[in-house]
Amino acid sequence: MAEGLSYTIVEYFGGDDGYRCGYCKNEKGNFSHGMWSHTMTVQDYQDLIDRGWRRSGKYVYKPTMKKTCCPQYTIRCHALNFQPAKSHKKTLKKMSKFLSKGELPAGGPDEEPMDSLCEEAGLKRTAKACPIQVEVAAVPEPQPEGVVAASAPAAPEKSGQGGPPTVQDGPPTVQDAGLPSSTHKPGKGADPARPPCRKAKDLRKERRLQKEQIKRAVGGDSGASPATPTTPTPTEAPPGHAPQPKPLEAFIHESLPDTALHRLEVRLVAVSFDDPTFAATFEQSAALYARYQTAVHGDAASECDESEFRRFLCDSPLEAESPPDGPEMGYGSFHQQYWLGDRMVAVGVVDILPTCVSSVYLYYHPEFASLSLGSYSALREIAFTRQLQKQSPKLAYYYLGFYIHSCPKMRYKGKYLPADLLCPETFFWVPIERCTARLENARYVRFNQDPDAVRSEAEVNPLSS
Numbered sequence: 263m264a265e266g267l268s269y270t271i272v273e274y275f276g277g278d279d280g281y282r283c284g285y286c287k288n289e290k291g292n293f294s295h296g297m298w299s300h301t302m303t304v305q306d307y308q309d310l311i312d313r314g315w316r317r318s319g320k321y322v323y324k325p326t327m328k329k330t331c332c333p334q335y336t337i338r339c340h341a342l343n344f345q346p347a348k349s350h351k352k353t354l355k356k357m358s359k360f361l362s363k364g365e366l367p368a369g370g371p372d373e374e375p376m377d378s379l380c381e382e383a384g385l386k387r388t389a390k391a392c393p394i395q396v397e398v399a400a401v402p403e404p405q406p407e408g409v410v411a412a413s414a415p416a417a418p419e420k421s422g423q424g425g426p427p428t429v430q431d432g433p434p435t436v437q438d439a440g441l442p443s444s445t446h447k448p449g450k451g452a453d454p455a456r457p458p459c460r461k462a463k464d465l466r467k468e469r470r471l472q473k474e475q476i477k478r479a480v481g482g483d484s485g486a487s488p489a490t491p492t493t494p495t496p497t498e499a500p501p502g503h504a505p506q507p508k509p510l511e512a513f514i515h516e517s518l519p520d521t522a523l524h525r526l527e528v529r530l531v532a533v534s535f536d537d538p539t540f541a542a543t544f545e546q547s548a549a550l551y552a553r554y555q556t557a558v559h560g561d562a563a564s565e566c567d568e569s570e571f572r573r574f575l576c577d578s579p580l581e582a583e584s585p586p587d588g589p590e591m592g593y594g595s596f597h598q599q600y601w602l603g604d605r606m607v608a609v610g611v612v613d614i615l616p617t618c619v620s621s622v623y624l625y626y627h628p629e630f631a632s633l634s635l636g637s638y639s640a641l642r643e644i645a646f647t648r649q650l651q652k653q654s655p656k657l658a659y660y661y662l663g664f665y666i667h668s669c670p671k672m673r674y675k676g677k678y679l680p681a682d683l684l685c686p687e688t689f690f691w692v693p694i695e696r697c698t699a700r701l702e703n704a705r706y707v708r709f710n711q712d713p714d715a716v717r718s719e720a721e722v723n724p725l726s727s
Contacts, residue, residue: 268581271300272322283331285669291331296323299579304593307580308615311336311661313689317613317622320579325664327686333706334664336684338618338691341647341660343680345507350677353637354513357526360633364523367632510645524602528642533578533595533611543599544576546606551575554625575611575623589614589650589657598639600626610639618659619647640678665694667701685709 277295282288299320307317314336315324325334346354356367518525531540548571555566575597584592593614600608608626612619621643626635640662647660665683666672675681676698682691685708692709700707 268301268303268583270302270306272297272302273300277326285332285666285672288331293326293330294323295326296321298322301581302579304580304583304613304615307613308617311615311618311620312684314684314686316663317579319574319577322579328706331705332666332668333686334666335686335697337662337665337675337694338682338684339644339660339662339678340658340680340682341619341644342651342658344510344644344648344660344678346510346513346641347677347679350637350641351513353634354516354641357633357638358513358516358518361524361526362518362522366630510641511648514642514645527601529599529601530591531597531599532582532591533576533597534582540597543606547597547599547609548572550606550609550627551625554628557628558631578613580613587654588616589653595622608635608639610643612643614650614657616654617656618661619643619650619657620661621663637674644678667698668705683709688712688715690715 275296275298277293279293280290281292282290283292299317299322302322307322310322310324313324314327315322316336317323327333359365360367529539531537531543533540535541535544545568548568551571552563552566552568555561556563578595580594582592582594591614593616595611595613598610598612599606600610607630608624610624611622613622614620621640624636624639640660644660647657651658660678662675662678664672665675676694679694681694683694683697684690685692686706687708688710690710697707697709700709
């Protein structure tokens with residue numbers, strides 16, 4: 263139980279019976295422990311998800327990893343060190359094009375939405391978990407001092423191997439006359455006497471920067487002199503050096519033209535009927551949820567009515583807290599509402615906890631499925647986590663739910679790098695690159711190979727402390 267006057271009260275349900283798996287469709291292969299949470303502190307829930315638990319409404323469950331047919335490993339992303347991969351940039355540019363010109367891409371989403379099936383043992387209710395985001399400040403995100411990535415982030419889109427391409431300041435060096443000449447033979451690899459190849463776009467950028475410097479030097483800008491170097495922008499680099507990766511926030515908040523057809527607004531709303539915005543938009547949000555469930559997941563109307571919506575996505579066991587060292591909006595459960603004008607087009611559900619933003623669910627209007635809103639919202643959540651970390655330094659991780667390697671459709675969660683998987687026995691975090699090779703050979707794996715690693719009683723049963 264957390265310190266203070268708040269309490270966590272749960273009823274344990276057990277986990278002996280198998281039920282249908284939403285991943286491999288095994289009718290009796292899914293096993294998990296579960297408990298109903300009447301109320302729970304955010305710190306207790308943080309401790310639980312760091313031991314492999316997860317919530318669906320007020321039902322909190324943990325897969326029986328050695329027994330279940332599709333083991334589900336908790337996955338987290340190091341938000342501060344994240345760099346968008348090529349597929350992420352494509353999703354962000356797709357949204358930018360839609361907002362500018364109103365053009366929806368043809369076909370469906372490029373990858374699975376950010377869904378994580380969870381089936382409640384007693385209720386046999388399938389729930390799918392997705393990401394969400396909020397409006398974030400459009401500021402460059404420098405790497406914090408002392409932060410080292412646990413695994414290499416996705417490589418920027420540039421050529422070269424083993425680091426950025428090198429540039430020679432002058433013409434290629436000619437060999438001294440006194441040394442024996444060595445003529446490079448075609449087909450025998452790169453010619454060492456020639457400068458390394460560079461991308462055309464890098465050469466164009468360098469020439470543009472040089473022209474701007476000459477302009478300033480010749481009197482184009484006030485106070486500039488030939489000896490005064492220009493300061494590159496966060497995404498530019500001095501001539502002869504590879505450009506710095508463009509931060510995630512720069513993609514999300516790319517300037518739209520004045521003639522843009524749409525403006526996207528994301529509102530963060532506390533999940534509470536005491537909140538006037540939540541209460542005023544409840545019916546519209548419930549209707550959007552029903553439309554999404556019936557069109558995307560094939561639910562019957564009775565399975566996604568208002569009472570089910572309230573139970574699944576509005577009833578949270580987490581007690582809202584606003585400590586002085588926490589983020590401005592405090593800790594607890596929130597809805598992030600995506601608006602195009604006066605039209606609600608998507609809603610994401612997140613839990614803001616002491617050390618992470620935890621993705622819970624995303625539902626959206628089926629008309630916008632081709633915008634890959636699952637991936638888009640995940641990127642927004644990562645940027646949101648980075649924003650919150652400036653207010654609360656220990657809040658530095660983004661939890662994506664469960665990673666299921668045995669289900670190929672769920673492997674895309676491993677693309678949000680750097681990422682860790684939770685060892686199911688020692689509860690240590692292990693970089694995902696060290697885990698996936700072993701998961702190719704076995705569904706259940708103990709990732710931490712230290713035979714002396716042991717769990718304390720608090721780790722085995724966090725509610726006992």
